[in-house]
Amino acid sequence: MAKENVDVLIIGAGPAGTMTAAKLIQAGLTVKIVERSHFPRYVIGESLLPQSMQHLEDAGFMDALVARNYQKKIGANFKQDDFQEFFDFSQNYTDGWTWTWQVPRDDFDNVLAEEVQKMGVPIEFGTSVVDANMDLAESIIKVANEVGDVQEIQAKFVVDSSGYGRVLANLLDLNEPSSAPTRATLFAQFKPVDGMETGTENNKVTILVHEEDVWVWLIPFSDGRVSVGFVGNPEYLESAEGDAKARFLTYLARDQHVLAMLEGMTLCMEPKEIKGYSKGIKQLFGKNFVLTGNASEFIDPVFSAGVMFAIESGARAADLIVAQLNGEEADWQQDYEAHMLKGIAVMRTYIEGWYDGRLRRLFFSDNKPERIKSQITSVLAGYVWDETNPFVNRSEKTLNLLSELHNNPEMA
Numbered sequence: 001m002a003k004e005n006v007d008v009l010i011i012g013a014g015p016a017g018t019m020t021a022a023k024l025i026q027a028g029l030t031v032k033i034v035e036r037s038h039f040p041r042y043v044i045g046e047s048l049l050p051q052s053m054q055h056l057e058d059a060g061f062m063d064a065l066v067a068r069n070y071q072k073k074i075g076a077n078f079k080q081d082d083f084q085e086f087f088d089f090s091q092n093y094t095d096g097w098t099w100t101w102q103v104p105r106d107d108f109d110n111v112l113a114e115e116v117q118k119m120g121v122p123i124e125f126g127t128s129v130v131d132a133n134m135d136l137a138e139s140i141i142k143v144a145n146e147v148g149d150v151q152e153i154q155a156k157f158v159v160d161s162s163g164y165g166r167v168l169a170n171l172l173d174l175n176e177p178s179s180a181p182t183r184a185t186l187f188a189q190f191k192p193v194d195g196m197e198t199g200t201e202n203n204k205v206t207i208l209v210h211e212e213d214v215w216v217w218l219i220p221f222s223d224g225r226v227s228v229g230f231v232g233n234p235e236y237l238e239s240a241e242g243d244a245k246a247r248f249l250t251y252l253a254r255d256q257h258v259l260a261m262l263e264g265m266t267l268c269m270e271p272k273e274i275k276g277y278s279k280g281i282k283q284l285f286g287k288n289f290v291l292t293g294n295a296s297e298f299i300d301p302v303f304s305a306g307v308m309f310a311i312e313s314g315a316r317a318a319d320l321i322v323a324q325l326n327g328e329e330a331d332w333q334q335d336y337e338a339h340m341l342k343g344i345a346v347m348r349t350y351i352e353g354w355y356d357g358r359l360r361r362l363f364f365s366d367n368k369p370e371r372i373k374s375q376i377t378s379v380l381a382g383y384v385w386d387e388t389n390p391f392v393n394r395s396e397k398t399l400n401l402l403s404e405l406h407n408n409p410e411m412a
Contacts, residue, residue: 001150003151003153004032005030007024007157009031009034010033010159010161014163014294015112015311016314018033018112019059020159020292020315022119023318024318025120029325032124034124039125044274046104046227047219048304050096050098052311052312053097055311056311065111071221075089076204078208079208085364091373093378093383094383102220129143134286138154139155159290166279166291166294168289168291169291176281180299184233185277186273187271189227189228193265203220205218211236213355214236215354216255232355244273278299279294290321292310297340299344299351303380305382309343316340346379346391346392347379347384349395358399359403362399
């Protein structure tokens with residue numbers, strides 16, 4: 001059996017894994033990534049948040065990403081019936097980036113993976129973790145490729161960035177049910193019909209209320225395609241007859257607002273579905289390992305926070321790994337787990353408020369002060385650790401109070 005020694009083994013080559021790898025290799029550590037799939041590969045999570053942009057720049061990814069000419073995203077547009085509210089990232093309460101991108105994730109993730117390989121990080125695609133011994137001074141991870149060749153990798157530290165694969169969480173019995181209600185998503189992509197004008201608003205993500213507990217995303221890309229997804233109550237998303245495509249087209253036909261935005265476009269990707277996407281976890285780190293990105297915790301896609309949390313967790317984890325392996329103090333409880341859970345808790349408040357109506361009442365109020373809108377905009381931009389923002393440091397209390405004060409009486 002082949003054996004290899006590295007400072008850090010990373011499981012998964014998504015944004016969390018490549019962010020961690022870039023920072024570790026730049027700090028002089030030896031790093032290896034194993035990835036079960038082959039890139040490029042399709043995943044959802046195509047609308048980024050401005051909070052991630054500084055991390056991408058610091059890690060050395062920005063030049064390669066700019067060269068891809070992704071669709072610039074300047075804000076988020078929310079619609080319900082005849083109500084509409086646009087949150088412009090240039091009006092952020094928090095100092096920081098005021099724009100980001102909307103990206104086909106197969107391309108975006110592949111660019112990040114190619115860049116870390118150029119930095120000197122090897123990636124073994126088509127390789128899965130089959131066993132892990134985390135009880136030794138240095139962990140022994142057994143991996144296998146698609147033809148069955150098995151290899152042992154000895155690492156001083158292991159990072160699980162395996163996304164929904166949750167490799168270490170499964171092997172170490174760290175999974176627990178999510179506190180979020182079970183929801184599902186049904187999604188596809190559209191492309192313009194040659195010679196026809198489309199109804200899309202390209203430089204923003206649009207979120208539309210479809211039913212009381214079902215919403216729709218529309219995410220335009222720079223090549224003209226648009227990602228469209230229905231999200232929410234799984235009973236509703238399974239209520240129409242037929243397979244995923246038939247049900248998707250049934251729900252689409254019921255929504256005149258979405259149809260208007262897709263005018264001049266045709267389906268270009270078979271609809272797919274994911275059920276029960278919210279995941280919980282008992283702990284985010286342990287002896288010489290850490291869980292990052294969706295391998296740790298995922299709540300809901302409504303505010304496009306998945307990649308933001310993945311990149312933030314990858315960057316945070318890298319800094320602490322460098323400190324630990326250099327013999328310095330690394331407070332994983334305070335500087336990683338507490339930090340990540342604090343941001344997740346803030347976002348969870350507004351996700352729950354979206355579904356139960358409190359946040360939508362505030363969004364579509366016609367009398368909220370610009371200061372309040374600016375503070376909400378910062379949360380939507382991913383700045384969920386800005387303790388000077390009352391929508392962060394007192395998220396539940398602030399939402400409850402203002403949703404009543406600025407309730408729109410015309411909304412159902």
